[in-house]
Amino acid sequence: MMRALFGSPIDRNRVRSLLLVLCAGLFFGSACAESSHDSERLITLAESFEVDAKLSQQQQLPIVVFISQHGCEFCELLREKVLFPMMRSGQMQEKAIFRELSLDQDFFALDFDGERISGMKFAERYGSVLTPTILFLGEGGRELARKRVGINNIEYYSFYLGQSLEEATSELVNSD
Numbered sequence: 001m002m003r004a005l006f007g008s009p010i011d012r013n014r015v016r017s018l019l020l021v022l023c024a025g026l027f028f029g030s031a032c033a034e035s036s037h038d039s040e041r042l043i044t045l046a047e048s049f050e051v052d053a054k055l056s057q058q059q060q061l062p063i064v065v066f067i068s069q070h071g072c073e074f075c076e077l078l079r080e081k082v083l084f085p086m087m088r089s090g091q092m093q094e095k096a097i098f099r100e101l102s103l104d105q106d107f108f109a110l111d112f113d114g115e116r117i118s119g120m121k122f123a124e125r126y127g128s129v130l131t132p133t134i135l136f137l138g139e140g141g142r143e144l145a146r147k148r149v150g151i152n153n154i155e156y157y158s159f160y161l162g163q164s165l166e167e168a169t170s171e172l173v174n175s176d
Contacts (some may be wrong), residue, residue: 042087043079046099046119048110053139056097062144062168064096065135067123069103074151075132082157095165103131112141134161136168138175144168 043066046052052063066083068075083092092098101109107119123129128147136145145168151157 042084043098043100046101046109048114049099049112049137049141050110050114052097052099053112053141056137056172057139059097060169060173062096062165062172063135063137064092064098064165064168065137066098066100067103067119067128067131067133067135068100069131072131077154078132078151078157081154082161086158086161095169103129134164136164138168138172144171 046065049063055061056063066075066078068079086092087098101107101122102119103123104119108116109119109122111117111122120129123133125141126133126135126143126147128135128149130149132150134148136143136147138144145164148157148161148164
């Protein structure tokens with residue numbers, strides 16, 4: 001038997017059991033939280049910009065890249081107040097290929113040339129390391145409209161996002 005800080009005996013089996021229960025709770029709790037977050041995922045995570053570029057050409061739709069990072073309160077605000085409502089209404093699926101790209105250290109995607117790239121390196125190419133940022137891209141990663149950095153006014157964000165989306169679509173269609 002071991003002695004606790006204050007001199008009372010501690011049973012090792014009891015400590016092991018307690019630690020096992022705590023670890024299981026943390027593991028399953030985080031897994032449940034993650035799965036509920038995934039079930040709420042309305043924006044597809046960026047996986048392959050090479051594939052998205054082909055889809056963009058076929059459907060004549062710009063690629064809209066939402067750059068975010070874990071713990072970004074403004075990213076969450078933008079998701080909840082603007083992006084998710086637009087996705088739920090079906091507005092975005094008909095107007096753009098919408099992807100989310102994370103600046104978090106463990107996030108990677110395939111670039112327009114098929115090479116693996118970190119979210120941070122991808123964002124740095126566009127001078128977009130502040131979150132949230134929204135890029136409007138076309139073939140080969142060409143910017144089709146001015147990027148939206150941060151949130152000036154959440155009430156008007158949908159309007160400005162719509163303007164940028166129209167500009168990007170027009171640029172995409174007229175460049176062919």
